[in-house]
Amino acid sequence: MRHKILGVIFLFAALAANAATTNLRAVQGPANMLVQTNWLAAHLTDKNLVILHVGANRSAYDTGHIPGARFLALNEIAVNRNGIPYHLPEAKELKATFERLGIGDNSHVVLYGDMLNIFALRAYIEFDYLGHGNNVSLLDGGLEKWSKEYATVRTSSGNITPGILTIHPNASVLIELAEVRRIAADKSIHLVDARPLADYLGKNGGGLSGHIPGAISVPWTDNLVSEGNPVYKPVSEIRARYIAAGIKPGDRVIVYCQAGIHAAYDYFTLKLTGFRPVLYTGSFGEWSNDFTAPIETGSGGAVRSSFQNR
Numbered sequence: 001m002r003h004k005i006l007g008v009i010f011l012f013a014a015l016a017a018n019a020a021t022t023n024l025r026a027v028q029g030p031a032n033m034l035v036q037t038n039w040l041a042a043h044l045t046d047k048n049l050v051i052l053h054v055g056a057n058r059s060a061y062d063t064g065h066i067p068g069a070r071f072l073a074l075n076e077i078a079v080n081r082n083g084i085p086y087h088l089p090e091a092k093e094l095k096a097t098f099e100r101l102g103i104g105d106n107s108h109v110v111l112y113g114d115m116l117n118i119f120a121l122r123a124y125i126e127f128d129y130l131g132h133g134n135n136v137s138l139l140d141g142g143l144e145k146w147s148k149e150y151a152t153v154r155t156s157s158g159n160i161t162p163g164i165l166t167i168h169p170n171a172s173v174l175i176e177l178a179e180v181r182r183i184a185a186d187k188s189i190h191l192v193d194a195r196p197l198a199d200y201l202g203k204n205g206g207g208l209s210g211h212i213p214g215a216i217s218v219p220w221t222d223n224l225v226s227e228g229n230p231v232y233k234p235v236s237e238i239r240a241r242y243i244a245a246g247i248k249p250g251d252r253v254i255v256y257c258q259a260g261i262h263a264a265y266d267y268f269t270l271k272l273t274g275f276r277p278v279l280y281t282g283s284f285g286e287w288s289n290d291f292t293a294p295i296e297t298g299s300g301g302a303v304r305s306s307f308q309n310r
Helices: 002-026 037-042 059-063 091-100 114-129 142-149 177-186 197-201 235-244 263-272 283-289
Strands: 049-055 070-073 079-081 084-087 108-113 136-139 190-193 252-256 276-280 295-297 302-304
Touching (some): 049 114, 084 283, 108 114, 108 142, 114 142, 136 142, 177 252, 177 283, 190 263, 235 263, 252 283, 263 276
Parallel strands (some): 049 070, 108 136
Antiparallel strands (some): 079 084, 295 302
């Protein structure tokens, strides 16, 4: 009898441990979302690995890049639409761009880029939109960390064999102005403002002043240890900050910034830590240009019209 009781106890303990593991996985994104420099150094010659250096222009890439990295220009993944910059190109255009860089269905893409990985993270959203986010990783610490630990090269990656990429566009990771207006009105979904706090509070002039009504301030730089050491803070710490802001794991969350670039940091960390992010690509630049869209200032909910914001 004693052995049977002990067996039952061990069974319940095992089930509890398995449940704890399952719950932990439920609040984390794919395990390969973030890779470290030592992992990349050990896998540089992997057959299906494609490393992308994402930048506004080739200057940083030509000065020194990770061996084998291919250059992806920001203007190939962020275009001007109706006077609003940094919108996503059409899915077929993104497909062609990535295939030209040798990316196919079996590729494991590692991203890094200029300015603390900020452009690389925008590329991550494009892959997520095309249905390939689970095959893409970000290099933690980016070129800044790699350059301190390993050598960079100036030689280009040479001839690239085009890939064949099957896409499954997922419009649910993006949101447009009309739906954001509805959500801001009924507060049905969380809104996260990734800009610096001063912009959110309305302490700057012009189109930077204030935020979309109901939005929570979670500046993109808060995800990093520091700008001098741009590695991510522990996942548990990042998740706790979102939870403290009133967001529950699994929640759908809309992120925005000024032009849809800095918000990529919050998009990535929300997915990494178990939330369901959506990017408002037009962001506050588009919102503040709509004279009928209300703008909130301060942290106490004061609302003023866009006319007053100009």
